[in-house]
Amino acid sequence: MFVFPFGAGIFYPKLLFSFYNMNRNFDWGPADEACNMADENTPEINVLFRQPGNSFKAGFEPTFLTKKNYSRLYIKEIVYIYENNEYTALKDALFTLSPNIRDMGSHEKGWITNGTYYWMNGWEAEPENWKDKSKLWPETNFEKIFRGKKPGDEFSFSVRIIYAFDDGEEKTLVAPFVVTAVKGWYTSPFAGL
DSSP, X not given: OTTGGGOXXXXXXXXXXXXXXXXXXXXXXXXXXXXXXXXXXXXXXXXXXXXXXXXXXEEEEEEEEESSOOSEEEEEEEEEEETTEEEEEEEEEEEEOOOOBOOTTOOSSSBEESSSOEEEEGGGOEESOTTOGGGSOOEEOHHHHSTTOOTTOEEEEEEEEEEEETTOOOEEEEEEEEEEEEEOOOOOTTTTO
């Protein structure tokens, strides 16, 4: 156990990053509440980043909130923008979405709706080929992008998504974030047992 304080960068990341999505026109609560709080200014795609356990990579976790239960999503590109540099995280990926409507407590795939807006967890989107990792939702080692940051540093970061649902028009969304660097720590695989 005493080796882990010296294992930063080997057993766990030296830094973690907390992403605060600046778009406040999206309810991150339960799907039914998100549908009820949505309006014309609510983005169709919203994003969280999660970095589980001792992983060096953060997962891209999208949520869809639309006016229709679409069956396909084409991602032309997802680009990270930081200090006037652009990092392409995903390009030319097609996802199949279940057009089914489901109840709030159901474990089936599909959309939850209030009759006006439709909500879906983006992880339910099925890629064309699960084996082609370049076409899956990205996982990113942000320590490599945010070089030179120290715990407590706070800075701007954006995600640009160019996409189209079904055969609709191509749209561009830019999601601004404020990122805070936090000192990494070792998480026991037995935590919570």
